[in-house]
Amino acid sequence: xxxxxxxxxxxxxxxxxxxxxxxxxxxxxxxxxxxxxxxxxxxxxxxxxxxxxxxxxxxxxxxxxxxxxxxxxxxxxxxxxxxxxxxxxxxxxxxxxxxxxxxxxxxxxxxxxxxxxxxxxxxxxxxxxxxxxxxxxxxxxxxxxxxxxxxxxxxxxxxxxxxxxxxxxxxxxxxxxxxxxxxxxxxxxxxxxxxxxxxxxxxxxxxxxxxxxxxxxxxxxxxxxxxxxxxxxxxxxxxxxxxxxxxxxxxxxxxxxxxxxxxxxxxxxxxxxxxxxxxxxxxxxxxxxxxxxxxxxxxxxxxxxxxxx
Ligand code: RIB
Numbered sequence: 001x002x003x004x005x006x007x008x009x010x011x012x013x014x015x016x017x018x019x020x021x022x023x024x025x026x027x028x029x030x031x032x033x034x035x036x037x038x039x040x041x042x043x044x045x046x047x048x049x050x051x052x053x054x055x056x057x058x059x060x061x062x063x064x065x066x067x068x069x070x071x072x073x074x075x076x077x078x079x080x081x082x083x084x085x086x087x088x089x090x091x092x093x094x095x096x097x098x099x100x101x102x103x104x105x106x107x108x109x110x111x112x113x114x115x116x117x118x119x120x121x122x123x124x125x126x127x128x129x130x131x132x133x134x135x136x137x138x139x140x141x142x143x144x145x146x147x148x149x150x151x152x153x154x155x156x157x158x159x160x161x162x163x164x165x166x167x168x169x170x171x172x173x174x175x176x177x178x179x180x181x182x183x184x185x186x187x188x189x190x191x192x193x194x195x196x197x198x199x200x201x202x203x204x205x206x207x208x209x210x211x212x213x214x215x216x217x218x219x220x221x222x223x224x225x226x227x228x229x230x231x232x233x234x235x236x237x238x239x240x241x242x243x244x245x246x247x248x249x250x251x252x253x254x255x256x257x258x259x260x261x262x263x264x265x266x267x268x269x270x271x272x273x274x275x276x277x278x279x280x281x282x283x284x285x286x287x288x289x290x291x292x293x294x295x296x297x298x299x300x301x302x303x304x305x306x307x308x309x
């Protein structure tokens with residue numbers, strides 16, 4: 001590793017309740033599912049875990065609930081080696097939870113109840129400011145209040161810290177707040193919701209990147225599932241294909257991509273190669289069940305990279 005990167009994730013922590021079923025029940029219908037998995041998730045925590053497993057020093061700024069899940073989620077991050085000094089329990093609120101439904105082809109549908117994630121405020125970014133200033137990269141998503149996300153982007157810009165925003169789940173964005181953002185990384189459905197243009201193939205995704213870049217973002221990476229991703233900036237637009245794997249559960253693949261990409265980039269790997277590595281890291285995560293628990297450690301990933309790249 002060229003340099004040991006330091007990544008800050010300001011974001012969500014959830015408990016994932018993943019159900020595997022052949023199909024979804026119709027309204028008023030009860031059917032049997034095949035399998036159930038309870039695991040630690042949340043887009044923020046997943047991205048933090050991916051970055052940590054890839055070898056970065058990681059710290060999180062997050063909020064969990066005053067229920068059974070809260071202390072367990074903090075303990076899980078600690079055991080993985082993530083600094084949780086700025087992860088706090090909020091009295092009277094539930095932890096974030098996410099019922100996830102996975103179809104036989106590995107495709108997932110996720111419902112998020114934000115709970116304590118919604119209590120993460122701009123003042124909490126200020127409270128963590130001295131630690132945040134030591135980061136090579138700040139990673140953000142949309143499972144916390146959007147005002148906190150915009151505040152953190154402005155903080156990163158002010159202090160010259162690279163910033164990656166994963167606008168998930170999708171919501172309307174204020175393009176002005178994203179002006180100067182280093183990386184904007186949506187998937188197909190988030191791209192469509194934000195730009196108003198479908199991004200179901202590479203050509204359409206290119207049109208979407210043009211809209212987003214016109215708003216002052218430096219780089220856009222649209223993740224396209226089995227089609228890989230599109231990396232675009234004012235000076236480039238390149239489709240990077242996915243790696244072929246036997247996928248059984250795609251939950252958390254986007255998070256695997258973002259967390260690993262943040263780590264690879266911050267350790268000094270050139271951008272294009274960092275994206276290709278993140279593509280493989282994300283693909284490998286779909287070969288296991290669950291979100292964080294399907295992520296590869298660095299040695300295992302490096303062996304696959306050497307084999308597949
Ligand atoms: O991206 C997957 C994640 O989305 C899950 O872990 C779930 O908690 C939701 O945040």
